[in-house]
Amino acid sequence: MDITLLEEKLSEYGDPEPDAITFLKEHITERTVEPNQIILREETPNRRVYFIKEGIAYAEISNEQTERVKWLATTGHFFTDCSSFESLGNSEITIIAGVRSNIQSLGISAFNHLLEFPRMRHIIRKIQKHYHAENAAMLDRFRQMKPLEILRELWESQPDAIRYLKRKTLAAYLGVSRNTLTKLLKQLYQR
Incomplete structure (x- = not known):
C-alpha cells in the first residue's frame, strides 16, 4: 500500500522508526468513499484514526433545529473523533466525505501498538498537540471574524x-x- 503522503506528513514532526513505518504499511487500510458517504456516524463508537490521502471530510453536529459543521479536513490531514476514540464512548459527531475521497485509517489496537515505538509515539503526541492548538487558535480567530x-x-x-x-x-x-x-x-x- 502506498503511504508516501502519510510518511511525508509524519516526517514533518520527526523521524519515525523504520519498523514503525513497516508496521503502518502492514496494518493501515485504505478505502474510497463517495461524496456524502458517512465515515463515522453519531452515536456509534469511534475505533479508528484517519488520514486523507486525497479528498475532503467534515464533522457535523446535529440537533433538532440545525446542523453545524465543526471542522473540515482536506488532503494530507489527519482526523478522528478524539473524545470517542480515547474514551471508547459513542461519537457526538458524524464525519462525512465532502467529495470522493481516498481515506487511510488505522484501528485502535494497531494505533496503540504504534505508540510502543518511542519516536513514533513522540511524533503522534506532537501531531495531537499541533492539531489541538491549531483548532483552538482557529476557533478564537473565527469568533472575532x-x-x-x-x-x-x-x-x-x-x-x-x-x-x-x-x-x-x-x-x-x-x-x-x-x-x-x-x-x-x-x-x-x-x-
Missing part, C-alpha cells in the same frame, strides 16, 4: 473546501444561510 474574513482565510488554507464542498455544507461551517454564502462568494471572487 466576520464570515467573509473566515471565507478568505479558508480560501488561503483549504481552497478545495470552497471549490468542491456542497454550498449547504460550507454555509453550515460558516454559520450563515446559503443566500448569504452566495453573496459572500461573489465578494470573495471579485477581489
Whole structure:
C-alpha cells in the first residue's frame, strides 16, 4: 500500500522508526468513499484514526433545529473523533466525505501498538498537540471574524473546501444561510 503522503506528513514532526513505518504499511487500510458517504456516524463508537490521502471530510453536529459543521479536513490531514476514540464512548459527531475521497485509517489496537515505538509515539503526541492548538487558535480567530474574513482565510488554507464542498455544507461551517454564502462568494471572487 502506498503511504508516501502519510510518511511525508509524519516526517514533518520527526523521524519515525523504520519498523514503525513497516508496521503502518502492514496494518493501515485504505478505502474510497463517495461524496456524502458517512465515515463515522453519531452515536456509534469511534475505533479508528484517519488520514486523507486525497479528498475532503467534515464533522457535523446535529440537533433538532440545525446542523453545524465543526471542522473540515482536506488532503494530507489527519482526523478522528478524539473524545470517542480515547474514551471508547459513542461519537457526538458524524464525519462525512465532502467529495470522493481516498481515506487511510488505522484501528485502535494497531494505533496503540504504534505508540510502543518511542519516536513514533513522540511524533503522534506532537501531531495531537499541533492539531489541538491549531483548532483552538482557529476557533478564537473565527469568533472575532466576520464570515467573509473566515471565507478568505479558508480560501488561503483549504481552497478545495470552497471549490468542491456542497454550498449547504460550507454555509453550515460558516454559520450563515446559503443566500448569504452566495453573496459572500461573489465578494470573495471579485477581489
